[in-house]
Amino acid sequence: MAFVLALDQGTTSSRAMVFDAGGKVCGRAQREFAQHFPQPGWVEHDPHEILQTQLDCARSAIAAAGLVAGDIAAIGIANQRETTVLWERASGRAVAPAIVWQDRRTAGQCEALRARGWSDEVRAVTGLELDPYFSATKLSWLLDHVPQARARAERGELAFGTIDSWLVWHLTGGRLHVTDPGNAARTLLFDIHARAWSTDLLERFDIPSGLMPRVVDSIGVCGETDPDVFGAAIPIAGIGGDQQAATFGQCCFTPGMAKNTYGTGCFLLMNTGTEPVASTHRLLTTIGWTGAGPTVYALEGSVFMGGAIVQWLRDALGLIPESFAIEALAASVPDSGGVLMVPAFTGLGAPYWDPNARGTLFGLSRGTGAAHIARAALEAIALQTLDLVDAMQLDGASPLHELRVDGGAAANNLLMQLQADLLGVPVVRPRMLETTTLGAAYLAGLGVGVWPDTAALSSQWEVDRVFEPTLGEDQRLSRRATWARALACVRDWGNA
Numbered sequence: 001m002a003f004v005l006a007l008d009q010g011t012t013s014s015r016a017m018v019f020d021a022g023g024k025v026c027g028r029a030q031r032e033f034a035q036h037f038p039q040p041g042w043v044e045h046d047p048h049e050i051l052q053t054q055l056d057c058a059r060s061a062i063a064a065a066g067l068v069a070g071d072i073a074a075i076g077i078a079n080q081r082e083t084t085v086l087w088e089r090a091s092g093r094a095v096a097p098a099i100v101w102q103d104r105r106t107a108g109q110c111e112a113l114r115a116r117g118w119s120d121e122v123r124a125v126t127g128l129e130l131d132p133y134f135s136a137t138k139l140s141w142l143l144d145h146v147p148q149a150r151a152r153a154e155r156g157e158l159a160f161g162t163i164d165s166w167l168v169w170h171l172t173g174g175r176l177h178v179t180d181p182g183n184a185a186r187t188l189l190f191d192i193h194a195r196a197w198s199t200d201l202l203e204r205f206d207i208p209s210g211l212m213p214r215v216v217d218s219i220g221v222c223g224e225t226d227p228d229v230f231g232a233a234i235p236i237a238g239i240g241g242d243q244q245a246a247t248f249g250q251c252c253f254t255p256g257m258a259k260n261t262y263g264t265g266c267f268l269l270m271n272t273g274t275e276p277v278a279s280t281h282r283l284l285t286t287i288g289w290t291g292a293g294p295t296v297y298a299l300e301g302s303v304f305m306g307g308a309i310v311q312w313l314r315d316a317l318g319l320i321p322e323s324f325a326i327e328a329l330a331a332s333v334p335d336s337g338g339v340l341m342v343p344a345f346t347g348l349g350a351p352y353w354d355p356n357a358r359g360t361l362f363g364l365s366r367g368t369g370a371a372h373i374a375r376a377a378l379e380a381i382a383l384q385t386l387d388l389v390d391a392m393q394l395d396g397a398s399p400l401h402e403l404r405v406d407g408g409a410a411a412n413n414l415l416m417q418l419q420a421d422l423l424g425v426p427v428v429r430p431r432m433l434e435t436t437t438l439g440a441a442y443l444a445g446l447g448v449g450v451w452p453d454t455a456a457l458s459s460q461w462e463v464d465r466v467f468e469p470t471l472g473e474d475q476r477l478s479r480r481a482t483w484a485r486a487l488a489c490v491r492d493w494g495n496a
Contacts, residue, residue: 001020001021002020002021002073002445002450003018003019003020003021003026003065003067003071003072003073004018004019004072004073004074004075004076004441004444004445004450005017005018005058005061005062005072005074005075005076005234005441005444006018006019006075006076006077006078006437006438006440006441006444007054007057007058007075007076007077007078007167007440008078008079008242008245008434008436008437008440009050009054009077009078009079009080009163009164009167010080010242010263010264010436011080011083011100011101011102011263011264011265012032012033012035012264012311013030013031013032013033013053014030014031014033014050014053014054014056014057015028015029015030015031015057015434015437016028016029016030016054016057016058016060016061016437017061017434017437017438017441018061018062018064018065018067018072019438019441019445021445021450021451022460023432023438023441023457023460026064026065026066026067027060027061027062027063027064027065027066027067028061028064029056029057029058029060029061029064030057031053031056031057032053033045033046033049033050033053034046034049036097039105041103041104041105041107041346042103042104042105043099043100043102043103043346044097044098044099044100044103045083045097045098045100046094046097046098047085047087047094047097047098047166048093048094050098050163050166051166051167051170054167055170055229058230059230062230068231068232069230069231069232069234070231070232072230072232072234073235073445073448073450074221074234074235074236074237074238074444074445074447074448074450075171075225075234075235075236075237075238075444076237076238076239076240076245076439076440076441076442076443076444076445076447077164077167077168077236077238077239077240077440078240078241078242078245078246078436078437078439078440079162079163079164079167079183079240079241079242080100080101080163080242081101081162081163081183081186081241081242081243082101082133082134082135082138082162082186082187083098083099083100083101083135083162083163084098084099084135084138084139084142084160084162085098085160085161085162085163085165085166086139086142086143086146086149086153086158086159086160086211087158087159087161087166087169088152088157088158088159089156089157089158089159089174090157092169092170092174094166095142095146095149095152095158096142096145096146096149098163098166099138099141099142101133102264102265102304102308102346103132103138103346104132104346104347104355105132105138105141106132106137106138106140106141107132107347107355107356109132109137109140109141110130110131110132110137110355113130113137114130118130118204122188122201123278124278125191125192125193125198125200125201126185126187126188126189126190126191126192126198126201127185127192127276127278127279127284127285127286128185128186128188128284128285128286129282129284129350129353130188131353131355132355133302133304133349134186134187134188135160135162135186135187135188135189136187136188136189136201136205136207137188137205139160139187139205139207139211140205140206140207143206143207153208153210153211154208154210156210158211159177159211159213160207160211160212160213161177161179161213162179162183162186162187162241164179164180164183164239164241165177165178165179165183165213168222168223168236168239170229171225171226171229171236172223172224172225172226172236173226173228173229175223175226176222176223176236177213177214178213178214178215178216178222178223178239179213179214179215179216179239180215180216180217180218180239180240180241180289180290181195181215181217181218181287181289181290181295182218182239182240182241182244182286182287182288182289182290183239183240183241184197184213184215184287185286185287186241186286188201188205189201189202189205189207189212190215192276192285192286192287192297193276195215195287195290195295196215197209197212197215216239217290217291218238218239218240218244218289218290218291218443219237219238219289219290219291219292219443219446219447220237220291220292220447221235221236221237221447221448222236222237222239223235223236224236235444235447235448236444237443237444237445237446237447237448238440238441238442238443238444238445238446238447239443240289240439240440240443242261242263242267242436243261243267243269243300243436244269244286244287244288244289244298244439245435245436245437245439245440245443246259246261246267246269246406246407246435246436246439247259247269247271247288247298247439248288248289248439248442248443249406249432249435249436249437249438249439249440249441249442250404250406250430250435250439250461251454251457251458251461252269252270252271252404253271253454253457253458254271255271255272255273255398256270256271256397256398257270257271257404258270258271258392258400258403258404259403259404259405259406259435260385260388260403260404260405260406260419261405261406261407261410261435261436262306262307262381262405262406262407262408262409262410262412262415263306263307263407263408263409263436264306264307264308264311265302265303265304265305265306265307265308265349266302266303266306266381266384266385266388267300267301267302267303268300268301268303268385268388268389268392268403269286269288269298269299269300270298270299270300270392270397270398271288271296271297271298272297272298272299272397273296273297274294274295274296274297275297276297277297277299277395277396277397279299279391279395280394280395281351281391281392281394281395282350282351282352282353282391283299283300283301283350283351283388283391283392283395284299284300284301284302284350285297285298285299285300286298286299286300289443291446291447292446292447292453292454299392299395299397300350301349301350301351301387301388301389301391301392302349302350303349303350303381303384303385303388304345304346304347304348304349305343305344305345305346305359305380305384306381306384306407306409307323307381307407307408307409308343308345309341309343309345309377309380309381310323310326310377310409311323312345313326313373313374313377314326319370319373319374320374323408324411324412326374326377326378326412327378327412327413327414327415329370329371329374330371330374330375330377330378330414331375331414332371333369333371333372333375335375336363336372336373336375336376336379337363337365337367337368337369337372337375338363338365339361339362339363339364339368339372339373339375339376340361340362340363340376340379340380340482340483340486341359341360341361341362341373341376341377341379341380342357342359342360342362342380342486342487342489342490343359343377343380343381343384344357344358344359344360344490345358345359348487348490348491350387350388350391351387351388351391352387352487352491354491357490357491358490359490360486360489360490361373361376362486362489378412378414378415378418379418381409381415381419382415382418382419382422383422383479383483385419385422385423386422386423386480386483389403389423400423400425401425401426402425402426402427402428403419403423403425403426403427403428404428404429404430405419405427405428405429406429406430406433406434406435406436407433407435407436408433410429410433411433413465413467416429416465416467417467417470419467420467420468420469420470421469421470421471421476422471422476422479422480423469424469424471424473424476425469426466426467426468426469427466427467428463428465428466428467429463429464429465429466429467430461430462430463430464431462431463431464432462433464442457
């Protein structure tokens with residue numbers, strides 16, 4: 001029996017699962033880690049805490065499966081994307097906290113670059129918007145603000161990476177400095193057509209090329225772990241950004257298939273096949289995965305605040321004791337009582353890309369209670385996803401016939417029903433909700449032959465529940481109009 005270890009390093013927690021060749025989970029572990037908000041709009045992580053929690057989870061998952069490292073055929077890695085780490089090559093120590101994908105400290109720099117006319121060229125080369133979400137300006141900020149960082153980078157003493165690179169470096173004892181094309185495509189520094197780092201963009205962002213990791217296929221063995229890490233050398237055979245991995249875990253292997261992940265943010269990806277599709281409605285064109293066949297591209301819409309809204313209600317407002325409690329609270333009222341939330345806590349992502357918008361609650365009255373706010377929060381998650389689907393249709397993407405869903409918040413039946421009602425198409429939830437972790441396992445398993453091809457993976461995908469739309473077209477259009485009005489107010493406020 002072959003076993004695959006999947007490492008799923010997310011924004012708020014690290015997770016590890018061991019899968020057998022039938023796709024069954026044999027062992028699992030998860031650890032949360034601290035979120036740091038040193039200034040408004042800033043979000044940071046401790047890279048070493050991320051590393052330690054991920055190693056702890058991996059060891060615990062192997063033990064929970066009743067296995068030892070020598071039983072593991074391969075490791076697959078899925079990671080929070082865009083989060084930026086800068087570390088010393090000699091010691092492996094990070095020189096500063098990781099700047100998280102949600103961080104907006106470089107919004108002013110991006111605005112200045114847009115004013116200089118960079119946007120169109122950056123979009124043409126990278127498929128991305130010129131936004132603080134991505135890694136380039138985060139890395140530039142670190143080089144300019146960490147003492148001696150730029151000089152040390154020029155001397156070749158430092159290394160840059162997204163979280164996948166950081167993990168692989170330490171898993172291999174510093175022998176491998178690599179990333180995959182899907183993660184590289186999220187940096188604003190990678191030419192998605194040539195599938196190589198852009199010399200021109202590295203120069204424009206003033207980033208020494210010696211900082212950059214080597215790009216390897218998403219599927220295939222790129223190296224082995226140091227035997228001291230787990231007790232035996234294990235092939236690292238799959239790397240994917242969390243949303244690419246989730247798309248792979250949802251078996252969206254055919255152009256036109258789409259999934260939405262309800263995690264800290266919401267991320268809608270549609271497989272567009274072997275050619276990149278340029279968006280005219282401010283979606284992202286990105287690489288899905290490479291290896292085991294032609295390069296697969298995707299259209300993506302990114303929402304910054306998904307499950308993070310629920311965390312805010314839990315931690316900042318104290319409306320619920322645990323995240324799962326939001327469903328019962330929101331279901332205790334028939335509707336939101338006229339309350340509407342625009343959760344632009346860290347600006348608005350696709351298709352608006354407005355870093356200055358801020359979160360707002362509309363329609364409060366003396367009759368408003370915690371349940372109405374909770375329901376408005378769930379509706380806000382679904383409404384933001386609706387914007388992404390609308391943009392994809394305007395870009396000429398294939399008509400959406402169903403939406404496959406995953407992530408922690410996809411377990412919320414009320415949210416899934418609200419989503420189906422607003423979209424007007426079925427929402428399909430698989431039995432395995434942790435499809436990011438599953439996708440990491442699938443990437444690695446294909447890389448070492450645990451599974452022969454994607455057809456074998458599709459045969460394992462199972463439906464848990466289908467949510468059919470029940471809302472009338474007039475009601476759907478009315479809610480869309482109210483949401484559009486609220487967005488206009490928030491953007492006007494933020495840009496005043």
